[in-house]
Amino acid sequence: xxxxxxxxxxxxxxxxxxxxxxxxxxxxxxxxxxxxxxxxxxxxxxxxxxxxxxxxxxxxxxxxxxxxxxxxxxxxxxxxxxxxxxxxxxxxxxxxxxxxxxxxxxxxxxxxxxxxxxxxxxxxxxxxxxxxxxxxxxxxxxxxxxxxxxxxxxxxxxxxxxxxxxxxxxxxxxxxxxxxxxxxxxxxxxxxxxxxxxxxxxxxxxxxxxxxxxxxxxxxxxxxxxxxxxxxxxxxxxxxxxxxxxxxxxxxxxxxxxxxxxxxxxxxxxxxxxxxxxxxxxxxxxxxxxxxxxxxxxxxxxxxxxxxxxxxxxxxxxxxxxxxxxxxxxxxxxxxxxxxxxxxxxxxxxxxxxxxxxxxxxxxxxxxxxxxxxxxxxxxxxxxxxxxxxxxxxxxxxxxxxxxxxxxxxxxxxxxxxxxxxxxxxxxxxxxxxxxxxxxxxxxxxxxxxxxxxxxxxxxxxxxxxxxxxxxxxxxxxxxxxxxxxxxxxxxxxxxxxxxxxxxxxxxxxxxxxxxxxxxxxxxxxxxxxxxxxxxxxxxxxxxxxxxxxxxxxxxxxxxxxxxxxxxxxxxxxxxxxxxxxxxxxxxxxxxxxxxxxxxxxxxxxxxxxxxxxxxxxxxxxxxxxxxxxxxxxxxxxxxxxxxxxxxxxxxxxxxxxxxxxxxxxxxxxxxxxxxxxxxxxxxxxxxxxxxxxxxxxxxxxxxxxxxxxxxxxxxxxxxxxxxxxxxxxxxxxxxxxxxxxxxxxxxxxxxxxxxxxxxxxxxxxxxxxxxxxxxxxxxxxxxxxxxxxxxxxxxxxxxxxxxxxxxxxxxxxxxxxxxxxxxxxxxxxxxxxxxxxxxxxxxxxxxxxxxxxxxxxxxxxxxxxxxxxxxxxxxx
Numbered sequence: 017x018x019x020x021x022x023x024x025x026x027x028x029x030x031x032x033x034x035x036x037x038x039x040x041x042x043x044x045x046x047x048x049x050x051x052x053x054x055x056x057x058x059x060x061x062x063x064x065x066x067x068x069x070x071x072x073x074x075x076x077x078x079x080x081x082x083x084x085x086x087x088x089x090x091x092x093x094x095x096x097x098x099x100x101x102x103x104x105x106x107x108x109x110x111x112x113x114x115x116x117x118x119x120x121x122x123x124x125x126x127x128x129x130x131x132x133x134x135x136x137x138x139x140x141x142x143x144x145x146x147x148x149x150x151x152x153x154x155x156x157x158x159x160x161x162x163x164x165x166x167x168x169x170x171x172x173x174x175x176x177x178x179x180x181x182x183x184x185x186x187x188x189x190x191x192x193x194x195x196x197x198x199x200x201x202x203x204x205x206x207x208x209x210x211x212x213x214x215x216x217x218x219x220x221x222x223x224x225x226x227x228x229x230x231x232x233x234x235x236x237x238x239x240x241x242x243x244x245x246x247x248x249x250x251x252x253x254x255x256x257x258x259x260x261x262x263x264x265x266x267x268x269x270x271x272x273x274x275x276x277x278x279x280x281x282x283x284x285x286x287x288x289x290x291x292x293x294x295x296x297x298x299x300x301x302x303x304x305x306x307x308x309x310x311x312x313x314x315x316x317x318x319x320x321x322x323x324x325x326x327x328x329x330x331x332x333x334x335x336x337x338x339x340x341x342x343x344x345x346x347x348x349x350x351x352x353x354x355x356x357x358x359x360x361x362x363x364x365x366x367x368x369x370x371x372x373x374x375x376x377x378x379x380x381x382x383x384x385x386x387x388x389x390x391x392x393x394x395x396x397x398x399x400x401x402x403x404x405x406x407x408x409x410x411x412x413x414x415x416x417x418x419x420x421x422x423x424x425x426x427x428x429x430x431x432x433x434x435x436x437x438x439x440x441x442x443x444x445x446x447x448x449x450x451x452x453x454x455x456x457x458x459x460x461x462x463x464x465x466x467x468x469x470x471x472x473x474x475x476x477x478x479x480x481x482x483x484x485x486x487x488x489x490x491x492x493x494x495x496x497x498x499x500x501x502x503x504x505x506x507x508x509x510x511x512x513x514x515x516x517x518x519x520x521x522x523x524x525x526x527x528x529x530x531x532x533x534x535x536x537x538x539x540x541x542x543x544x545x546x547x548x549x550x551x552x553x554x555x556x557x558x559x560x561x562x563x564x565x566x567x568x569x570x571x572x573x574x575x576x577x578x579x580x581x582x583x584x585x586x587x588x589x590x591x592x593x594x595x596x597x598x599x600x601x602x603x604x605x606x607x608x609x610x611x612x613x614x615x616x617x618x619x620x621x622x623x624x625x626x627x628x629x630x631x632x633x634x635x636x637x638x639x640x641x642x643x644x645x646x647x648x649x650x651x652x653x654x655x656x657x658x659x660x661x662x663x664x665x666x667x668x669x670x671x672x673x674x675x676x677x678x679x680x681x682x683x684x685x686x687x688x689x690x691x692x693x694x695x696x697x698x699x700x701x702x703x704x705x706x707x708x709x710x711x712x713x714x715x716x717x718x719x720x721x722x723x724x725x726x727x728x729x730x731x732x733x734x735x736x737x738x739x740x741x742x743x744x745x746x747x748x749x750x751x752x753x754x755x756x757x758x759x760x761x762x763x764x765x766x767x768x769x770x771x772x773x774x775x776x777x778x779x780x781x782x783x784x785x786x787x788x789x790x791x792x793x794x795x796x797x798x799x800x801x802x803x804x805x806x807x808x809x810x811x812x813x814x815x816x817x818x819x820x821x822x823x824x825x826x827x828x829x830x831x832x833x834x835x836x837x838x839x840x841x842x843x844x845x846x847x848x849x850x851x852x853x854x855x856x857x858x859x860x861x862x863x864x865x866x867x868x869x870x871x872x873x874x875x876x877x878x879x880x881x882x883x884x885x886x887x888x889x890x891x892x893x
Contacts, residue, residue, distance in 0.1 A: 023193045026152025028187035035162035035180040040114035041260040047111040057372025066118040079590035087128040099177040103620040161336025166264025225405040233397040234367030247320040276336040291406040293341030297333040298398035305391035446476045457486045484514040496523040513545030520553035570596035584616035601627040617644025642671040646678040677704035695843040706764035726812040729758035738830040747851040839867040857886030
């Protein structure tokens with residue numbers, strides 16, 4: 017029902033305006049001419065400003081129902097008055113008056129419809145129903161435009177005003193019925209927006225650019241109008257033909273507007289960005305102006321068709337692309353509603369007046385070519401302003417996302433959405449409650465203290481915990497008292513843990529008395545929470561009390577007390593209690609040592625680095641020690657680099673590679689690159705550097721590393737052809753994995769020189785195995801890489817694309833050579849060596865007995881033990 021009423025109101029209002037405009041245009045060009053158009057623009061601008069001021073004045077004094085009726089009533093009186101004057105006299109002044117009033121009539125009807133749509137629909141509906149409004153006007157343009165020629169067979173041009181009056185009367189009837197149907201929507205309207213501050217606009221470059229683009233866009237529109245009217249006047253002399261032409265033009269413009277709005281504009285803005293939406297209209301003006309200048313200079317005879325096309329295409333791009341794009345941009349402006357109103361009521365008339373004054377000067381020179389030149393200049397200005405506005409818009413959106421101050425100036429969420437969040441707080445779904453709490457707290461909801469008081473007692477533990485995280489850094493009155501009251505009744509240990517921290521943080525010394533009651537609590541989690549809260553936020557008194565208890569835990573003979581003390585130490589921000597921590601690092605108890613390693617990393621105690629390095633050599637503690645060392649940052653580079661150079665343990669060196677990568681300094685990354693030539697470190701280093709966005713300025717070094725990677729990948733591919741997949745299935749998979757790893761490293765190395773995003777896409781496409789995507793990957797390299805790199809990379813990648821068939825053991829000698837190399841070469845991966853040794857034992861292949869015997873005393877215990885097992889299997893055979 018709502019959609020139908022709005023469409024009918026929009027359609028009938030559009031029909032009234034279309035017939036009035038066609039009548040005004042026809043009578044103006046018949047009785048006066050385009051040379052009088054500058055005067056029309058100037059006077060019309062003044063009338064439009066006065067109309068806008070009058071509407072604003074009534075808006076502040078009349079209730080909405082009366083305002084809408086009065087606005088349309090005024091327009092109806094104008095139409096009736098003009099129709100009577102035309103019937104009584106055929107004066108040129110009446111034609112001039114119609115042309116002057118045309119802009120004001122359009123503006124008042126448009127503002128009235130916008131106000132109606134805003135009142136009877138919700139925020140979400142309003143944005144959706146804007147399309148319905150435009151659809152009604154567009155259909156009116158098509159129907160009204162096409163019917164003009166037919167109607168003129170039965171009446172003269174002046175009587176088109178009668179149709180306009182009838183359509184407007186019907187529109188008012190629909191309006192009255194709509195207000196009766198949705199009368200409840202008029203009862204609780206928000207207070208009107210405060211008047212816009214001129215000082216605020218002048219002091220904000222973003223606002224100025226927004227309005228400047230509006231100004232230039234309308235200047236282009238009215239300049240193109242002048243050119244259009246000039247050539248129409250030159251072409252048509254008969255009023256009937258002139259009116260029919262205007263009707264067909266309006267119909268065609270509305271049709272194109274409808275098609276572009278439905279199928280093109282949203283896709284352009286969403287996929288190609290707002291900049292293109294801003295640039296299409298000025299580019300059309302630039303191309304059209306340039307074409308007209310060329311035609312004028314060459315004396316070609318189709319300027320009329322170019323002018324009509326320019327008016328048509330620019331009109332569509334202005335209505336269907338530029339206007340929606342500016343509405344999108346206006347969402348990031350705090351004074352969105354006021355700025356759009358200012359653009360409509362002041363900027364458009366001002367642009368019309370400016371164009372009128374300029375044309376008044378230019379027409380004295382009696383050269384339309386000068387107008388073409390001015391159009392080109394204005395188009396360039398519009399392009400420049402569009403680019404500047406896009407840059408400010410991007411910065412505004414980025415800042416808005418970072419700050420998330422959604423309602424501070426009405427940027428994102430309107431009052432209706434705020435109320436929706438408040439309503440959703442009553443939901444039985446805890447996730448919906450959490451989302452609403454998050455939104456209301458972060459948007460600085462005025463009654464957030466009331467929300468905190470209520471929801472800190474919410475039955476859901478998850479909601480209470482989330483609320484405590486939300487209000488951690490907020491300024492809320494009486495928060496300490498609210499938290500204290502909740503501590504006294506809270507039953508959940510996890511919630512109490514967070515309450516202790518928050519209470520000590522905001523109440524400091526005042527919190528000690530209550531929280532200290534939990535320092536010896538039998539629940540370890542509560543004891544831990546109380547100790548950490550007092551040590552971190554309890555001031556001197558809190559540290560003395562909690563520190564004494566922590567020392568007792570360290571001195572206890574019970575392991576669980578020691579573990580609790582170390583856990584607390586690992587979560588504190590301030591390094592302390594070094595002696596018990598050092599003792600735990602030397603402990604033979606795995607649990608104590610693990611937590612001590614974590615605490616050392618969290619507290620970044622440099623004097624304990626030797627302990628971390630020694631634990632790095634022990635497999636059970638290697639991962640934890642790596643994470644702990646990573647938390648020190650670049651401060652320990654010299655110490656770690658010396659240890660790295662002296663270490664012979666490949667697993668320790670690989671772990672340190674990960675630590676150096678996390679330092680994210682040029683020094684650390686270049687140090688890693690210098691060790692990329694070591695076969696067992698190669699892939700790990702290249703991968704870690706790529707993840708750190710490393711950029712290498714030495715193309716020769718990258719070429720050298722690419723050569724290593726491609727040769728190794730090709731060697732693996734060859735071995736896949738030689739290796740018997742049936743007898744060595746696991747080893748076959750290992751070799752295949754190594755080959756893929758080398759291919760990845762090849763792409764990662766390219767990422768050192770070229771766009772990481774582009775190279776990543778190419779790598780993903782290549783490794784998926786699809787021939788088309790692999791071809792795309794090669795094309796990417798061919799387009800971005802230098803000739804030297806293409807020569808090294810492209811041919812091997814093409815070779816590696818070939819799927820390797822299962823071998824039928826027709827090349828036994830090559831396989832034997834490969835296996836013997838794996839068994840003897842210490843630069844190959846240990847996992848490949850282990851796999852080959854194991855599968856020799858499974859196959860009981862005595863060909864390799866001698867190299868296996870040498871491996872029984874290997875430094876790697878896994879390899880030695882597997883070799884011993886395999887030899888036993890051979891002897892069984």
